[in-house]
Amino acid sequence: MAEIKAPVFPESVADGTIVEWHVTEGQQVSRDELLAEIETDKVVLEVVAPDNGVVTKIVKQVDDTVESDELIAEFEAGATAGESAAPAVDTDQPAAPVQPKQAADGGEPEQAPVGNEDDHKDQSPAVRKAAKESGVDPKNVEGSGRGGRVTKSDMANPTLKSDSSITTDSGRPVAEAVGERSEKRVPMTRLRKRVAERLLSATQETAMLTTFNEVNMKPLMDMRAKYKDKFEKRHGVRLGFMSLFVKAATEALKRFPAVNASLDGDDIVYHGFYDIGVAVSSDRGLVVPVLRDTDRMSMADVEGTIRQFGKKAQEGKLGLEDMTGGTFTISNGGVFGSLMSTPILNPPQTAILGMHAINDRPMAVDGKVEILPMMYLALSYDHRMIDGKEAVQFLVTIKELVEDPAMLLLDL
Structure with missing residues (x-):
């Protein structure tokens, strides 16, 4: 036996x-x-x-x-x-x-x-x-x-039977008659409880501050429209926006090492590598799988890996090795329609980038008003580790690289 x-x-x-x-x-x-x-x-x-x-x-x-x-x-x-x-x-x-x-x-x-x-x-x-x-x-x-x-x-995704006597396991009705109030009590999963604990800890134990900026997405959208078919044919994956933001964040992290660092007690740990976590929503809660060595990854590598992470998350097959570590995190609330938010740190990391929805807005360009696709960016950071000047310059660097993708190719 x-x-x-x-x-x-x-x-x-x-x-x-x-x-x-x-x-x-x-x-x-x-x-x-x-x-x-x-x-x-x-x-x-x-x-x-x-x-x-x-x-x-x-x-x-x-x-x-x-x-x-x-x-x-x-x-x-x-x-x-x-x-x-x-x-x-x-x-x-x-x-x-x-x-x-x-x-x-x-x-x-x-x-x-x-x-x-x-x-x-x-x-x-x-x-x-x-x-x-x-x-x-x-x-x-x-x-x-x-x-x-x-x-x-x-x-x-339950479809309830059309029976007025439908009840829960406790014997109470699932839905009361029209005009009456109903409620149900559901225990939190272990994963959701752990996420809640970490988020609460981050707000209580860090000096968290958020700085905002906005980015003109038109250059990136034009580039994507021009090359998406060739990109997919060559690499077998779709060209999205996340890969460029990951590459832009990687370049910005190189220029501002404090944003890529973490706190360990009273010690500051400066990482000589770039492991970027990408927040993914699943049925069991929020998970953050990590892209390893993003400075060595191509845009196709980033897109393909993120796609695999998303599929594994929905199937509940993400392993511990997929989510261990990480020196920086990107969260994209824009996929759900969020216009602006203040993302919460993922300790022991000292910063997190929040992407948001792309909306057409009137903008002043060379003295004229133009309608442009704009996105708000948010960088939450631990003020104990990162000064406001560094945080703002880091976010501006990402903005410049996204608005002019050729700068990444030319290493400018």
Whole structure:
């Protein structure tokens, strides 16, 4: 009998929570097949099967807290579902869910009921987890799976059945009658709680200040319109605005090393490399994967890596190595329509750049009024480390490089 353990967490991660089991006790699995997902403060980690065999016992259930390298299940390598020894039954614990049975047409296996059949018919662990977080009873959701089964995606964007008696798991109505007020209570995920703690810490423990400027996006937009087709054909990725901002920020960081530094207690750490984090929104909350050595990356490299990060974030597959470190951060609230904001620092970094929406505005150009696509830029910085003069000059440098992209090519 072999042991299946939680991954070894890095020093910055104390523990994790099992958010989903993809298998049941007694189920036969293949090598590297996904068994469970563990959510930590920073990322969701996957636990896979070490070999072909059978999961004989699940030790840690959904919502259980696990520590680094802790036993979560028992496994019998080389066994088949019919040959493995039946797991011991603990009479003090509820019966484990039975193995899903294969559909008659050879399609997806039907999920066996767990617990009370009337309350939990055809629910997977992922559905039960989503139900707990949202407070919506899966019985009230229109299912898109086989035979009307409710799936995880159904719970993510639930379409409620047209039944006036729809209730939550607690028995309260999901929506009250017209004219009445309703509310629901949903527990925060570990990731969102950790993000909240870090943001609150940044506002309380740093001397944070924000300076603003505006940039004329017309030159960059004209360049993109002229070369986007050739760029995509040559490199296989679309040409966006983020890659130029990353390259402009990298050049500005070279000129103002204090903005690329971090604070470690009473020490200032000046970094001789440029690792820029790019804030990405996911279903589980805000994550900041890091582009490594951006001074050595081409614009195509930047665009391709950001695209991969976005896809991994939506699939919950960003690893700890993707989000560890970083010397500077860029956040683009403009994709959601934000006109102006004050981004919050990502400690121990000392500065963060905020991009915003591009809007046509009347501007004075050579004594004449012109309508130009303008974007507000915001640089939040720790005044303990960076003087106002440096912060303003840093932001002006980015503005100049974006308004005249040729300066990057000519190293001006």
